[in-house]
Amino acid sequence: xxxxxxxxxDGTPTWIDLGIPDLDRAMQFYGALFSWEFDVGPAEYGRYTxxxxxxxxxxxxTPNHDPAATEFWWNVYLASADLDATVARALDAGGxxxxxxxxxPTQGRGALLRDPVGAQFGLWQGQEHIGCxxxxxxxxxxxxxxxxxxxxxxxxxxxxxFGFTLDSNPDMPETDFTxxxxxxxxxxxxxxxxxxxxxxxxNTTFEVAxxxxxxxxxxxxxxxxxxxxxxxxxxxxxxxxxxxxEFSVITRxx
Numbered sequence: 001x002x003x004x005x006x007x008x009x010d011g012t013p014t015w016i017d018l019g020i021p022d023l024d025r026a027m028q029f030y031g032a033l034f035s036w037e038f039d040v041g042p043a044e045y046g047r048y049t050x051x052x053x054x055x056x057x058x059x060x061x062t063p064n065h066d067p068a069a070t071e072f073w074w075n076v077y078l079a080s081a082d083l084d085a086t087v088a089r090a091l092d093a094g095g096x097x098x099x100x101x102x103x104x105p106t107q108g109r110g111a112l113l114r115d116p117v118g119a120q121f122g123l124w125q126g127q128e129h130i131g132c133x134x135x136x137x138x139x140x141x142x143x144x145x146x147x148x149x150x151x152x153x154x155x156x157x158x159x160x161x162f163g164f165t166l167d168s169n170p171d172m173p174e175t176d177f178t179x180x181x182x183x184x185x186x187x188x189x190x191x192x193x194x195x196x197x198x199x200x201x202x203n204t205t206f207e208v209a210x211x212x213x214x215x216x217x218x219x220x221x222x223x224x225x226x227x228x229x230x231x232x233x234x235x236x237x238x239x240x241x242x243x244x245x246e247f248s249v250i251t252r253x254x
Contacts, residue, residue, distance in 0.1 A: 002136040003056065007126045008079040010086070011162030011180070012188050013144040014131030015077040015124050016204055019064035020243045023047055026061050029221045029241055033214060033249075034058070034139035034206065056133035058140050072245040074204040075112070076144045077122035077131065078162070083109045086123055086161060090115075093160040094153070104129070116153045119146055119200035142207040142250060144189045148200035151176060151193030158191070171232055205248040211235040214249045 008014045020026045027038050041048040051059040080086040083101055090113050099112035107129040114120050124131055134140045148154050155178055158164050167179040176193030208214040211228040215237050218225055222242035228235050234252040
């Protein structure tokens with residue numbers, strides 16, 4: 001269990017949200033899967049809905065009213081103590097801004113970017129809203145990894161923007177996986193080179209107490225999954241929610 005009460009160091013995944021066409025259906029699905037409760041925002045702010053776990057902020061859902069939208073995905077926001085400086089480094093390293101920077105009064109400052117391999121991610125400079133207040137426990141975010149068919153430019157980009165060190169994974173020599181570590185040595189995620197990936201995306205993984213039970217709950221509430229499998233770090237499954245947004249669930253080993 002990990003409770004977060006202050007802004008995370010630069011580059012740490014700090015917040016996640018998902019835009020979907022049917023907020024009520026999404027709350028039903030994710031509430032059943034993760035035992036979330038929901039704080040629905042006012043209509044004038046787009047009904048931006050905070051997902052609560054044990055009284056702490058875990059994620060957010062927001063209605064996507066674009067009738068042309070056919071793809072939906074979980075957005076990850078990386079922490080930044082100086083968002084404008086981080087944006088400048090991202091642009092110098094070959095990224096682009098696709099939204100913002102924007103200010104949410106008293107809450108913080110954010111932006112949406114695209115890295116050189118086409119993966120979208122966010123930045124968040126927290127004020128009253130620091131991001132996820134609970135992580136690394138069932139129902140909460142446990143990690144984010146970039147999956148891309150072109151990992152080399154991605155490694156260079158994130159190291160340049162956040163000062164990450166890049167370490168290979170000796171435990172899984174058959175995979176092209178690079179750990180991303182902050183300057184203090186803390187692992188914040190990874191880059192998985194997968195030539196078969198259709199595009200570059202940041203994947204969101206939630207911890208669950210029982211992967212097979214989570215898959216069963218997802219299927220019972222309109223989701224899709226090919227089932228769970230065992231790997232070095234635990235029992236994991238890929239899930240699609242009722243709108244096709246992909247994420248992973250894992251029961252960690254040990």
